[in-house]
Amino acid sequence: MHLLTIGAILGLFFVYLIRRPLQHLMVTAPRRSLEEAFVPAIQEDPFEQLTPREREVAELVQTGMKNLEISAKLNITETTLRVHLRRIYRKLGIQGRSNLRDFNAL
Incomplete structure (x- = not known):
């Protein structure tokens, strides 16, 4: 029983640790419109x-x-x-x- 409790606490702690970096990625990730996604990029030199x-x-x-x-x-x-x-x-x-x-x- 104690092992299950410790596992649950560690699981919550792990989720807390990765939540902040993931939120940062989701907030700062640039959003593209459908037009930008389907228009081919201009070829550069x-x-x-x-x-x-x-x-x-x-x-x-x-x-x-x-x-x-x-x-x-x-x-x-x-x-x-x-x-x-x-x-x-x-x-x-x-x-x-x-x-x-x-x-x-x-």
């Missing part, structure tokens, strides 16, 4: 999501420059350049330098 430096790196890669050349031209280390490239690949949804070279949005 994928390069708009890149920072100016990432755009600069992408343009230099597309011209065929190697990492060492790009890092010397931009006065950054090759490690920093590799970080920029990884972020570019992730944001554009591509894998590797050859795909970036072939990416024709620039």
